[in-house]
Amino acid sequence: MDKIVLRKAHGNDVGIYFEWVNDSEVRKQSFNSEAVLWQAHQEWYKNKLLDENCFMFVMESDNQPVGQIRFDVVDGVANIDYSLDKKARGKHLGERLISDGIDMVLANRCVVFQASIKKQNLASIKTIKKLGFDEVESNNPEKSIFQKKVL
Numbered sequence: 001m002d003k004i005v006l007r008k009a010h011g012n013d014v015g016i017y018f019e020w021v022n023d024s025e026v027r028k029q030s031f032n033s034e035a036v037l038w039q040a041h042q043e044w045y046k047n048k049l050l051d052e053n054c055f056m057f058v059m060e061s062d063n064q065p066v067g068q069i070r071f072d073v074v075d076g077v078a079n080i081d082y083s084l085d086k087k088a089r090g091k092h093l094g095e096r097l098i099s100d101g102i103d104m105v106l107a108n109r110c111v112v113f114q115a116s117i118k119k120q121n122l123a124s125i126k127t128i129k130k131l132g133f134d135e136v137e138s139n140n141p142e143k144s145i146f147q148k149k150v151l
């Protein structure tokens, strides 16, 4: 029996994700069926890897990538996107992909903690920074936003 594992997606997967996103069945089943261009994909992929609210995993069967699942967390809701390589379809691996993906999110408590702190509240800023929170961009001049992603 094939060894199936889920692992975190990384930069080197940009090419396989491009193949998957432009797979004819994936385009057909997407709400936007236009083909995805390489340059736009590269930019999108880089941003997703950096996105604190995005968790991406690749499914491997015997060390070969066979599918992807992505969780985009918006307002506490994890929106799921998934697809299998066409060679891997027809064997109920989709069920495994989604259920293992959810397990990964739960087991690793993939969650983003966010603290919004007044810029002059130095005690709070110092405290949260000690706990590994990173400052992210804020469009409010009075507010500093700190986030910590667990995974």
Ligand SMILES: CC(C)(COP(=O)(O)OP(=O)(O)OC[C@H]1O[C@@H](n2cnc3c(N)ncnc32)[C@H](O)[C@@H]1OP(=O)(O)O)[C@@H](O)C(=O)NCCC(=O)NCCS
Residues within 6 Å of the ligand: 025, 026, 029, 082, 083, 084, 085, 088, 089, 090, 091, 092, 093, 094, 095
């Ligand atoms: C969705 C996807 C992950 C499912 O892959 P999979 O696990 O290989 O699915 P299977 O082919 O094993 O089919 C699962 C079930 O659906 C049934 N099924 C498959 N194609 C079907 C069809 N066209 N009509 C009706 N039932 C169908 C299968 O018979 C099977 O039923 P069973 O559980 O009663 O045996 C895969 O098809 C895929 O990657 N598709 C392209 C991307 C996509 O659609 N992503 C999801 C967007 S929401």
